Amino acid sequence: MTKNNKTKQDELYYSETHCPSCARFVGTNTRCPYCQADTQKRLSIRVFKAISVFLSTVGLLALLFYAQRIEAPIVKIGDLKELSNFGHVRIEGVVTYGTGTLNQWGSLSLTISEPAGRGGKLNDLRVTAYSNVAKELQEQGKLPVTGDRVVVEGQVRIQRKEASLLLNAPEHLTILERAPEAKLGVQPLTMTLQDITPAYLGREITVSGVVKSLATFNFGNVYRLDDASAEGFPVLLETKAIKGSMEKLPEQGDVLTVTGFLVKYQDSLEIKTDKPNSFTVKGNRTFLRAE
Amino acid sequence: MQTVLNLILNPQYLILVYFSFIGVLFSLIVSFLPALHIYNVLGILMLLVFHLEVALPPMHLIALCIGMIVGYSIFNTVPASFFGPGDESMSYYVLPSADWLEKGRGYESVILTAIGSLGGIVIMAILAPLFIKIVPILKTVTGPHLFWILGAVIAYAILSEWPKGLSYSSSRLTNFLEGWKYLGIGLLTFFLASILGFIVMNKTLVPVDFAFQSITPVFVGLFAIPWLITNIINIGKVPKQHIPETVEIDWALVYQGSFSGFLGGFFAAFMPIVTAGIGGLLSSHATAQRDNRLFILSYGTCKTVYYVGSFLLFFIPGVYLTRGGLASIVSPVMFATGYREYFLFVAIMVFSAGISFLMLMPFTKACIRLVEKVNYKWVSIVTLVLLIPAVFKFTGFGGLAIMAVATGIGLMPVLFQARRMNLMAVLLVPVCVSMAGYGNHVLRFLGLI
Numbered sequence: 001m002t003k004n005n006k007t008k009q010d011e012l013y014y015s016e017t018h019c020p021s022c023a024r025f026v027g028t029n030t031r032c033p034y035c036q037a038d039t040q041k042r043l044s045i046r047v048f049k050a051i052s053v054f055l056s057t058v059g060l061l062a063l064l065f066y067a068q069r070i071e072a073p074i075v076k077i078g079d080l081k082e083l084s085n086f087g088h089v090r091i092e093g094v095v096t097y098g099t100g101t102l103n104q105w106g107s108l109s110l111t112i113s114e115p116a117g118r119g120g121k122l123n124d125l126r127v128t129a130y131s132n133v134a135k136e137l138q139e140q141g142k143l144p145v146t147g148d149r150v151v152v153e154g155q156v157r158i159q160r161k162e163a164s165l166l167l168n169a170p171e172h173l174t175i176l177e178r179a180p181e182a183k184l185g186v187q188p189l190t191m192t193l194q195d196i197t198p199a200y201l202g203r204e205i206t207v208s209g210v211v212k213s214l215a216t217f218n219f220g221n222v223y224r225l226d227d228a229s230a231e232g233f234p235v236l237l238e239t240k241a242i243k244g245s246m247e248k249l250p251e252q253g254d255v256l257t258v259t260g261f262l263v264k265y266q267d268s269l270e271i272k273t274d275k276p277n278s279f280t281v282k283g284n285r286t287f288l289r290a291e
Numbered sequence: 292m293q294t295v296l297n298l299i300l301n302p303q304y305l306i307l308v309y310f311s312f313i314g315v316l317f318s319l320i321v322s323f324l325p326a327l328h329i330y331n332v333l334g335i336l337m338l339l340v341f342h343l344e345v346a347l348p349p350m351h352l353i354a355l356c357i358g359m360i361v362g363y364s365i366f367n368t369v370p371a372s373f374f375g376p377g378d379e380s381m382s383y384y385v386l387p388s389a390d391w392l393e394k395g396r397g398y399e400s401v402i403l404t405a406i407g408s409l410g411g412i413v414i415m416a417i418l419a420p421l422f423i424k425i426v427p428i429l430k431t432v433t434g435p436h437l438f439w440i441l442g443a444v445i446a447y448a449i450l451s452e453w454p455k456g457l458s459y460s461s462s463r464l465t466n467f468l469e470g471w472k473y474l475g476i477g478l479l480t481f482f483l484a485s486i487l488g489f490i491v492m493n494k495t496l497v498p499v500d501f502a503f504q505s506i507t508p509v510f511v512g513l514f515a516i517p518w519l520i521t522n523i524i525n526i527g528k529v530p531k532q533h534i535p536e537t538v539e540i541d542w543a544l545v546y547q548g549s550f551s552g553f554l555g556g557f558f559a560a561f562m563p564i565v566t567a568g569i570g571g572l573l574s575s576h577a578t579a580q581r582d583n584r585l586f587i588l589s590y591g592t593c594k595t596v597y598y599v600g601s602f603l604l605f606f607i608p609g610v611y612l613t614r615g616g617l618a619s620i621v622s623p624v625m626f627a628t629g630y631r632e633y634f635l636f637v638a639i640m641v642f643s644a645g646i647s648f649l650m651l652m653p654f655t656k657a658c659i660r661l662v663e664k665v666n667y668k669w670v671s672i673v674t675l676v677l678l679i680p681a682v683f684k685f686t687g688f689g690g691l692a693i694m695a696v697a698t699g700i701g702l703m704p705v706l707f708q709a710r711r712m713n714l715m716a717v718l719l720v721p722v723c724v725s726m727a728g729y730g731n732h733v734l735r736f737l738g739l740i
Binding site: 013029044045048049051052053054055056057059060062063064066067068070072073075081082083084085086087088089132133156158159160161168169171172 | 483
């Protein structure tokens with residue numbers, strides 16, 4: 001392109017990207033990196049520089065001020081959908097599984113529920129807290145137990161279409177009301193397997209039964225007790241309960257007596273315990289646990 | 292032979308080819324429009340799937356996503372070269388690419404990057420059976436150390452930036468201030484982005500119904516809008532481009548560039564929050580790259596391995612590693628199943644890469660013709676006018692506020708000549724600090740708890 005057919009825009013581009021002193025290309029630099037001469041920049045760049053500084057400092061402070069003052073929205077467990085993933089919400093409910101202790105990794109895991117309409121069916125949500133938060137809750141005496149009415153705030157995680165909530169600060173757990181059982185020191189209910197119904201969800205109960213089958217997982221062992229059904233009634237002895245107990249591990253045909261909390265697992269009921277010495281075993285087919 | 296033919300010609304698998312092809316076409320459109328990132332489009336797709344309850348079998352959705360991510364990882368070099376960089380992973384590539392563009396070698400630069408991308412796909416396909424054994428071990432070994440590895444990455448990203456100012460004043464203070472001017476802007480950008488990250492990752496300022504894309508206004512503000520603004524205020528023109536019949540490269544450079552790019556890309560794919568830009572920087576320094584051709588090619592490998600590899604990791608049976616934006620978006624509805632699906636993933640990935648490469652050449656030529664004939668500034672203005680209401684529609688006033696602040700921060704490195712990589716502090720710092728166990732201390736200090 002010759003100098004004669006250069007447009008005004010070309011000239012402007014040249015004057016703003018080349019040093020007026022040494023004529024070398026300086027790009028967006030306001031000072032020539034070769035001879036240190038100041039270069040002219042058009043108004044639009046200067047305006048956007050001012051906007052950038054304003055938004056990134058004053059704007060950020062205003063956003064921080066606003067964020068400090070807003071509370072996470074309260075939502076129903078049943079309203080949590082795939083699109084709520086990563087949302088920061090508050091949920092009010094009753095703890096249907098909470099032992100008041102930390103698990104073997106020092107973290108906290110509990111289940112909270114809320115009634116879902118007339119059917120009385122419960123909407124459940126697993127709430128977890130990493131060990132640093134769980135330890136702070138323990139120090140503050142705020143570990144929830146079954147029956148407590150609580151408000152928890154945290155980040156929603158939905159994986160494999162299952163929702164859970166990550167409690168990320170001890171301040172985000174409020175115990176609205178302690179469980180009546182916790183206040184009165186109610187003893188576990190002793191029941192037969194046939195008497196167990198969803199009405200006892202969250203209660204600590206003691207049952208006995210013959211081990212029909214067993215399955216071993218990395219989080220514990222699941223024993224199915226004979227309750228005249230095809231599958232048997234599931235009892236989960238978590239690893240912490242197994243390792244902390246001096247009792248022999250049950251085998252098929254043994255009579256297992258266990259005290260644990262009645263919880264929901266997927267769509268069925270289950271007795272779950274992580275307390276050492278919460279189970280006893282009777283029967284001929286027992287073997288010493290390998291240490 | 293008959294078994295193989297039965298497998299290949301089974302309609303059940305042929306339909307996956309169809310869906311992956313649709314995905315590639317989607318990514319082509321996304322790459323053509325400025326400021327649109329594939330993750331935003333996938334977010335909108337997920338919205339449609341959930342809201343309209345579109346009955347799409349999981350494997351069809353997976354094939355669609357693979358087509359989109361593979362296509363995007365190859366096509367997005369074109370807008371980055373001719374229309375400006377879209378995200379942090381792209382801006383790393385722009386310096387040598389811009390240099391080639393000025394010399395009329397933009398087409399060659401795009402094809403070199405695409406050769407690198409193909410190299411990355413081939414390496415991943417070869418190593419796919421090995422990943423099943425290696426990745427679980429890597430996950431177990433690195434699990435407790437992620438926070439300090441991320442800390443080291445942050446430290447390297449900051450410390451590897453050199454002073455740009457040139458001052459020969461007799462005053463030491465003047466020289467010092469000149470030297471630190473650009474570094475200071477980089478550090479300020481890093482600091483402000485970190486604070487923004489702590490806010491958006493711990494408070495939901497957008498409606499809960501859109502929480503799965505709550506990071507969208509942040510990235511639109513940090514990368515997309517500064518890109519559009521730069522296009523709008525830019526008065527320069529793309530010089531006439533030469534379209535050569537061959538590219539100047541030999542096999543040794545292809546091997547070297549693909550290997551280097553794979554290292555960076557796999558690191559970025561495996562580590563949480565680390566992007567291709569950072570991975571590329573680390574690997575290019577680690578392998579001491581000198582040649583511009585090598586840099587451009589290895590960048591192609593790096594970004595493809597990052598985008599596609601992070602999604603591939605999600606499907607390794609028994610590992611369930613959620614890395615990268617796409618895996619996070621789809622994790623509520625998709626999950627790793629078995630070896631059959633994993634190797635189907637690999638097959639679809641290879642098919643999509645081949646199709647994308649064939650489509651890349653006419654696409655690049657079309658884009659070159661477009662920038663020569665149409666003032667791209669107007670496309671950017673229209674996109675900006677559409678983008679802001681779209682963000683408001685999905686994320687409300689909270690999203691707009693986040694986007695505005697992020698735009699301010701995102702413009703800083705562009706207008707004050709600092710590294711755009713500093714913007715990634717928006718995720719790197721909050722995640723690293725939280726992993727180290729100090730997240731709540733910072734949040735209390737900021738008054739966010």
